[in-house]
Amino acid sequence: METRGGQFARRVDVALEQAGIGRVAGAQAWVVVFDTAEWLDGLQQAALTLDAWERARAARFRFEGDRTSYVLAHALWRRVLRMCLGTGPVLPRVSPDALGRPLLPDHPGHVTSLSRSGPFAAVAVARMAAVGLDIECFPARHALDDVLAAIGTPAERQALAGLAGEPWQRAVLGLWTAKEAVLKAWGTGLRFDPALVDTSRSPLPDPSGRPLAWRLLRLSLPAGLIGAIAVPGEPEALSICWLGAAGNIVTYADWTL
Secondary structure (H helix, E strand, C coil), X not given: CCCCCHHHHHHHHHHHHHCCCCCCCCCEEEEEEEEHHHHHHHHHHHHCCCCHHHHHHHHCCCCHXXXXXXHHHHHHHHHHXXXXXXXXXXXXXXXXXXXXXXXXXXXXXXXXXXXXXXXXEEEEXXXXXXXXXXXXXCCCCCCHHHHHHHHCCHHHHHHHCCCCHHHHHHHHHHHHHHHHHHHHHHCCHHHCCHXXXXXXXXXXXXXXXXXXXXXXXXXXXCCCEEEEEEEECCCCEEEEEECCCCCCCEECCCXXX
């Protein structure tokens, strides 16, 4: 019987239930977004739900704020997985493979992805071959001119040439999240040059020659976040929600494709 997490776990579970998050079915994907700062009072109990590899990773952070965000994001991730996989009182195991991709060894056919940016985190859970998720805080903390020069294809750079100011910044950051998402889904991360990923192609062919056609979807998120998800084929539905700690749950409409 899973007993870790105490009051923190119960609060998260209630919030998930109120948001209507349930077991994934068919080619469905859930995306749950949250601000870890809203769950800060549950930090000690949240830390009890982490596995050994997560505790070891958390201990390596230099800054306390980064460590806190990591612990809360991973604890919330486990509660989302529990709900989406229907594991009852038991928290699902997550095992990173040699490339760092999170695997669900006890749930074949299900996949997950986690992304963090500042205090924010987003979790994707799906029943399909793979999934990749990425979010970034806006305004960006990086020099976006340098980002575009490093990741943009000639066609992508040309497409953004007519923009300026905030629209240009949002477009560049959106391009970055899209490429991060698909590289996560492919399992390569930045070992594959993002400048070779042409997001103007839809769907994207699989780089390993597998019979998979990858689709990129931009997420509808609160104003301070930009995000994207990469999925193979045509998912039946993409459901997105913001999980608040104080009852301020906003569920975005299902993005049925």
